[in-house]
Amino acid sequence: MQQKSDAVTPLPLKQMFPLALVLLNESLCSSILLPYVGYLVSFFEKCPPEEAGYMSGVVLGSFMLGQFTSGKMWGWMSDYYGRKPTLALGLIIGGLMVLCFGFSGNIWVCIIFRFFHGLSNGNLLVAKTVLADILDRTNEAQGFAMVSFTYGFGILIGPAMGGLLYDPANSNMFRWAGFRKDGVFARYPGLMPAVACFFYAIFALVICLVFLAETNPHARPLPGWILALLPSSLRLRATHEVVPNNENIEAVVVEPEPDYFFNGLPDESDILGENHGTATWEKSQQLSFRKDGTNEEAKQHKEAAPNGTNGRVDSHLEVDREASAPALRGAGDEISVATSQEKEPFGYRDSFVNPNTRCVLVTYMLICCGDVAFSEIFSLWAIAGTSHGGLGYQASAVGTLLLTNSFPCLLSNVTLHLACRVITNKLVLWRISVMIISVVVGLMPFVTYAVGGAQIPLLLMCTFARQWFSSWAFGLITIFTARVAPPLHTGTMYGIAQSCGSIVRCVIPFAITPLFAWSISGHKPIPFNSVLTFLISSVMFISACVGSLGLKVEDENELQNEQQLETNYVVVMDCEFDDEDARGGIFTGIKG
Structure with a gap:
């Protein structure tokens, strides 16, 4: 059999x-108000920024409550109607909700629109x-690194934008613009960041409609009433034109008849659990192999092949995973592909x-608990006065500090895929990363005790390490979430994961900010002063590391043979033999 290339x-x-x-749009919209939410609450409630933490948690938590409510629904929609129309709908509604949030006139209207934005x-x-x-397995580390990079970059520049664009009527940065002290931006100090997010969402929508191709081959047509609402120029863009390349041809898994299968092909144990590399979900998928001729003729073809050539194959077609697979046809031979497993509900x-x-x-x-706890308290800690154990920074300074983490x-x-090559067990690499985060977060509040000019370098070191x-x-x-997802339910699994993450991101702000x-009120001893919430965040990361001990995303066989097996692909191959009469037709098997 032809050996798998080591090429990525x-x-x-x-x-x-x-x-x-x-x-980038999602991270911008979710994080842009972090540096100024305390000032916005202070503006509406007429209270000092130090007391804004009580209502800030409600504003921030309402967004996560909306995400928790709708997470599984968005995943189901992407599995049912396709990825592209679901993305377009989310961009349109999300852009409108963030704009309405900017025009909110009191704290409760802010909470309502923040909830619908999360929804x-x-x-x-x-x-x-x-x-x-x-x-696939060869490029997933690089590809999914884009998720954390782009989303993480948005988490950084979002607060920076929010801090710089908040309340332009009273900002020295926008003095040149001549905003009136009684104008619209003075009445709605959070409007300019919201307008920036809205226009960016529209830009991302246009790019997706023009360039993004549908990747779900099982997508149903959109309901007629939705298509009727779209402009005629966009209706074609909303239809499902599956990407015409190898990445989106429907996948099959093979259970061949013994008489037609040559030596060296993998057995059933190599086939089970192929989807996303997980060994958890066994897919009872089969392929019925039909070839013109009798079993006896096939045996003769096999016997006629000289030694050393019966394993020689030429790959002709690579097909992706997660599909129910219609018939594939080759020259003179017919292969009927089917799956015995229907798409079952998954919730x-x-x-x-x-x-x-x-x-x-x-x-x-x-x-998520540890991350949101740190994110919520960091900005509040940064703007808190030094007498309360904070840094005493202005909103613009907080935005600049967060921007440096880009x-x-x-x-x-950029280096994640390189680290995955050095530490091939990604789960071990993940645990190392989480433990380092827990140490850095636990030490961060102690930088306020640094003397001289050591505070800023120590602060940057801590924030850099945590971000890295x-x-x-x-x-x-x-990556782990995709690997453990059951067949045909990747979108739903991501939706459930987002809902689970969102519920803790909803609950934690209600608890951690108060x-x-x-x-920071009064004078409390360590660890009950400003250090307390940072230590809680650190303990959450440690708990995540301990909780992962029961997780299985890569078995020992996969670790030993990662460079020899391509477990994500099923390949249609053409057998070639020296004997012209023994030249077989087309069969299917696992690329090895």
């Missing part, structure tokens, strides 16, 4: 470019699903019954 599959950059814009924020999981459709209960998917979800929830974010994602390994951790957990406000 090139990244489908044409598809990944619009996905990068979508991911429409499903594009992150859909974009991950598209990547799972178009990547929250199913994901928590299976031990592997349950472990991924619990682990993901724990790192450099480690870029470098960490956080990018690795979230990039790898995205706790931080309490910790």
Whole structure:
């Protein structure tokens, strides 16, 4: 049999470019108000910024509550109607909701529109699903690194934009623009960041409609009433034209008849659990092999092949995974492809019954707990006065500080695939990253005790290290989620994961921000002062590392044979023999 090449599959950059814009939009919209939410609450509630933490958690948590409510729905829509129309719908509604948030006149209207914005924020999981459709084992580390890089970059520049664009009527930066003190931007201080997000969402929508191709071959046509609402120029863009390349041809798994199968092809144990590399879900998929002629003729063909040539094959067609596979036809021979497994429902209960998917979800929830706890308290800690254990920074300074983290974010994602080559067990690499994050987060509040000019370098070192390994951790957990997903339910699995992550991102702000406000009030001893919430975040990361001990995403056989087996592809091959009479037709098998 022809040996698998060690070459890495090139990244489908044409598809990944619009996905990068979508991911950037989602992270911008979700993080842009982090540096000024305290000032916005203070503006509406007429209270000092130090007391804004109590309502800030409600504003931020309402967004995650919306994501939790709709996460599985967006995943189901991408599996049912396709990835492209689901992305387009999310961009349109999300852009409108963030604009309405900018025009909010009181804190409760802010909370309502923030909730609806979270309700429409499903594009992150859909974009991950598209990547799972178009990547394989050889390039998944590079491809999914784009998720953590683009989303992480948006998490960085979002707060920077928010801090710089907030309240332009009273900002020295926009003094040249001549904004009136009683104008619209003075009445709605959060409007300019919202307008920036809205126009970017429209830009990302246009790029997706023009350049992004549908990657779900099972997508149903959109309902007629939705198509009727679209302009005629966009109706064609909304139809499902599956990418016409190898990445989107429907996948099959083969269970051949023994008389037609030559020596050296993999057995059933090599076939089970192929989808996304997971060994958890066994797919009872079969292919019925039909060839003109009798079994006896096939045996004669096999016997006529000289020694050393009966394993010689030429690959003609690579096909992707997750499909029900219609018939494929070759010259003079007919191969009828079918799957014995229909698409079965998959929901929250199913994901928590299976031990592997349950472990991924619990682990993901724990790192989300630690991440959102740190994200919520960092900005509040940065603007808190030095007498309360904070840094005493202005909103613009906080935005600049967060913007500097774009450099480690870029470098960490560029080097993720290199780290995966050094540490081939990605789960071990993930655990190392999470433990480093826990140490850095636990030490960060102590930089306020630094004397002289050491505070800023120490702060940058801590934020850089956290950002670096956080990018690795979230990039790898995205790969794990795809690997444990059951066949034909990758989008739904990502939706469930987002809902699980969103519920903790919803609950944690309600608890962590009031706790931080309490910790900096008065003069409390360590660890009950400003250090308390950072230590809680650190413990959450440690818990995630411990919780991952039951996770299985790569077995020992895969680790030993990662360079010899291509487990994501099924290949249609043409057998060639020296004996002209023994030249077989076409058969299907696993590329090895």
